[in-house]
Amino acid sequence: MRVTVIDYKAGNLTSVLKALQHLGAEPEVTDSDLSVIERADRIVLPGVGHFAATERLDSTGMTHVIREAVKRGVPFLGICVGMQWLYAGSTEATGQPGFGAFEDQCSRFPDAGEKVPHVGWNSLEVKGSPRLMAGVKDGEYVYFTHSYRAPVGADTAAVANYIGPFAAAVERGNVMGVQFHPEKSGETGLKILRNFLEWTC
Amino acid sequence: MLTKRIIACLDVHGGRVVKGVQFVDLVDAGDPAALAARHAREGADEIVLLDITATHEGRQTLLETVRRTARELFVPFTVGGGIKSAVEAAQVFEAGADKISVNSAALKDPSLISEIGKSFGAQAVVVAIDARRDPEAKDPVRDAQVFVQGGRKLAGRRVVEWAREAEGRGAGEILLTSMDSDGTRTGFDCELTAAVSEAVNIPVIASGGAGSVAHFADVFGRGKADAALAASIFHFGVSSARSLKEELVAAGVPVRLPC
Numbered sequence: 013m014r015v016t017v018i019d020y021k022a023g024n025l026t027s028v029l030k031a032l033q034h035l036g037a038e039p040e041v042t043d044s045d046l047s048v049i050e051r052a053d054r055i056v057l058p059g060v061g062h063f064a065a066t067e068r069l070d071s072t073g074m075t076h077v078i079r080e081a082v083k084r085g086v087p088f089l090g091i092c093v094g095m096q097w098l099y100a101g102s103t104e105a106t107g108q109p110g111f112g113a114f115e116d117q118c119s120r121f122p123d124a125g126e127k128v129p130h131v132g133w134n135s136l137e138v139k140g141s142p143r144l145m146a147g148v149k150d151g152e153y154v155y156f157t158h159s160y161r162a163p164v165g166a167d168t169a170a171v172a173n174y175i176g177p178f179a180a181a182v183e184r185g186n187v188m189g190v191q192f193h194p195e196k197s198g199e200t201g202l203k204i205l206r207n208f209l210e211w212t213c
Numbered sequence: 214m215l216t217k218r219i220i221a222c223l224d225v226h227g228g229r230v231v232k233g234v235q236f237v238d239l240v241d242a243g244d245p246a247a248l249a250a251r252h253a254r255e256g257a258d259e260i261v262l263l264d265i266t267a268t269h270e271g272r273q274t275l276l277e278t279v280r281r282t283a284r285e286l287f288v289p290f291t292v293g294g295g296i297k298s299a300v301e302a303a304q305v306f307e308a309g310a311d312k313i314s315v316n317s318a319a320l321k322d323p324s325l326i327s328e329i330g331k332s333f334g335a336q337a338v339v340v341a342i343d344a345r346r347d348p349e350a351k352d353p354v355r356d357a358q359v360f361v362q363g364g365r366k367l368a369g370r371r372v373v374e375w376a377r378e379a380e381g382r383g384a385g386e387i388l389l390t391s392m393d394s395d396g397t398r399t400g401f402d403c404e405l406t407a408a409v410s411e412a413v414n415i416p417v418i419a420s421g422g423a424g425s426v427a428h429f430a431d432v433f434g435r436g437k438a439d440a441a442l443a444a445s446i447f448h449f450g451v452s453s454a455r456s457l458k459e460e461l462v463a464a465g466v467p468v469r470l471p472c
Contacts, residue, residue, distance in 0.1 A: 023334045024306045031287060060334035129336065131386065131416045132439065133258055133469040134215045153216065153469040155258075155289060157336040157385070174215055196289050196311060198253065198471070 013209060016052035018078075019043040020068040022093060023060035031195035032056070035206055042074075049077045054087050054209065057094035063118070063160065064105035066097045075111065082113075087186045087211045089144075092158060095182060095189030104160050113187045114167055118160045121175045129159040130174045134192075136200075142169035142183040144190070146207050154180070154190075154197035154204075161191055186211070216469045217433045217461075218440035219454050220259040220418060221252035225294075226266050228274045246282045253288045255453040256471035260286060261314070261388075261442065264294030265363075272301070276308045283309025291339055293388075299328045306333055314339040314388055317361040320368045320375070323382055330383035338386075339418075340379040344372040344405060345392040355408045364392050372405065373412045380413045387417045388442070394422025401428055403436035410437040418442055426460040433466050 015037045019025055025041060032039045039056070042048040049055065055078060059065070069075045082088050090098050101110045102118035110118075121128045133153040138145045148170070161178040164171055172180035172191070181204075182189045188208060194201035223230045229243040249260045262282060264275045272295075279292050292305050293314030302313045313333075319325050319340055330338045343360045350356035350371070357372040368375075376387050389409050391402035401422045410417040416439035419432045423443060432438045443457065458468045 023332075024311070024337065026283070026307060026309050027290075027311055030284065030309065034285070034287075060336055127414050127416060127439070129385070129415065130215065131336070132215050132218050193289075196287060198287055202287060 013037050013053045014051060015039045015054040015056060015209070016048050017041045017056045017058065018049070018069070018074060020057075020059065020065055020074075022062070022065035023058070025058055027193075027195045028056065028058045028091065031202065031205055032209075035202065035209055037209055044072045044074070046073055046077045049074060049081060052081060052086055054089070055081060056089050056091065057097065058091045059093035059097070060157070061093060062104060063093055063096060063102040064108055066093065066110070067108050069097070078111070082187060085186050085213050087208060088188065089208045090189035091195075092191060092193060095191050096160060096162060098182065098187060098189045099162055102160055113184065114162070114165065114182060116163050116165055118162045120160050124175045126175050129157060130161075131157045133197075134172045134174060134180075136170040136172055136180055138170050139168050142181070143211060144181060144183050144188045144204060144207050145169050147203055148200060152200045154192035154194065154200055156180075156192045158191060186213070214467050216258075216467045217438070218258040218418075219256070219429070219457060219468065220261055220440055220442050221249075221257035221454060222261045222263060222420075222442045222444040223248055224263050224265050224444075225275070225278060226264075227271065228278045231265065245278050246284070249282045249286055249290070252454055253286055254471070255455045256458050256469070257288065257443075257454040258469060259289045259291065259440070261291045261293065263314075264292070266294075271295075276304055279305060279308035279310055293339070293341060299325065299332065302329045303332065306337070312337045312339050312385070314341045316341040316343065319379065320359065320361050320370065323378060326379060326382040326384050330385070334385070335383045336385040338384050339388050340376075340384040340386070341388040341390070342372060342376060342379075342409075343390045343392055346402075346405065347371075354404045355412075357405055360392060373408055376409045376413050380415050384415060386415055387413060389417055389419060391421040395420070397422050398424030400424060401432035401436055401438070401441065403432055406432055406436035406438050410439070416440060420444070426457060426464070429457065429461060430464045430466050
């Protein structure tokens with residue numbers, strides 16, 4: 013299966029690629045080649061770091077090609093900042109629009125006497141029966157590292173709690189996102205990635 | 214609920230684990246890849262590999278070790294020891310590390326922290342600090358002396374102000390080793406850990422002095438640590454991260470139990 017992993021120069025892709033290969037996929041990385049996105053069976057947008065880095069997706073024309081692929085029904089998974097990008101935007105970079113699949117804004121955890129960033133293993137509460145979370149039980153742990161997050165909404169697939177509830181995963185049709193790092197979340201994370209790879213229309 | 218992390222640490226020399234958590238029933242108890250996989254399976258939340266060779270000749274061996282260890286490891290993986298430049302850090306990341314830890318090199322040139330963070334994200338930069346209380350200082354704990362070169366030389370910095378500067382320069386986490394406690398098995402230096410943890414907004418990993426399960430509970434409570442390094446779990450009577458965690462759960466500490 014051709015899994016296109018998009019490189020927008022925001023961090024290291026090695027772990028994501030390794031996990032996809034471990035699950036039998038053949039990841040192909042692009043930082044600008046639109047044809048690699050056009051022929052993808054799956055698209056993964058990883059990303060750590062600053063929301064502003066997603067500007068590169070617009071300037072290279074990748075945003076447009078991703079939009080077309082998503083319309084054709086190609087399953088898309090955003091990880092960490094890649095999930096935040098699926099929303100309208102983030103207060104981390106107010107001038108930079110997101111993909112807009114979900115209308116909310118991402119924002120920073122408020123100051124509440126707890127440390128920000130939120131780093132470590134936190135438990136999930138699965139909402140409804142999202143396909144991405146198939147087989148994941150409430151209370152399973154995944155690894156987070158982030159300072160911004162999306163609010164819980166109608167399309168939230170899993171909720172985590174840190175200074176209040178936030179969207180740990182989101183899913184609507186073929187568009188999915190996870191705030192945590194499935195590639196670093198042990199068996200639970202691999203299960204979620206496998207669900208994504210096995211997703212069919 | 215966010216859990217407290219138990220991090221397994223492997224000291225590696227020439228591609229072999231020379232200290233750290235070992236398992237008697239492993240065929241090759243010195244193989245970093247086998248040990249890391251075992252710890253992850255047993256419930257370690259994270260693996261730290263420290264290269265104690267850290268010589269030029271050792272670098273290629275280290276990269277090969279990192280590559281082999283990372284291949285089948287699906288928990289966060291930190292590599293440290295002798296990383297002196299952003300270029301060296303990039304090689305370690307490409308070999309499969311999720312985070313790198315810097316110590317002496319960051320004290321020598323603190324801009325290294327932001328330089329690595331710029332390319333790989335702040336979450337990928339762990340600043341390791343070796344500190345010893347200074348009985349002559351006004352506040353012996355907050356003003357504990359920072360050491361470089363494996364604790365052999367004074368850095369001329371005080372622990373809290375250096376931790377704050379590291380955070381300001383974009384460190385994602387602090388790995389704090391108490392040189393007073395290290396090797397004693399009498400417990401972590403909870404005052405030192407709390408002083409640093411309260412002074413910064415990034416996670417602090419406590420290291421040095423673990424001798425019992427109670428010491429971990431203590432450093433997570435009184436010491437306000439976000440994570441703790443278990444370098445020699447076997448030495449205090451628990452056989453794995455799993456049994457350590459089971460005892461911590463019983464003591465009321467939130468930790469992730471492996472499936």
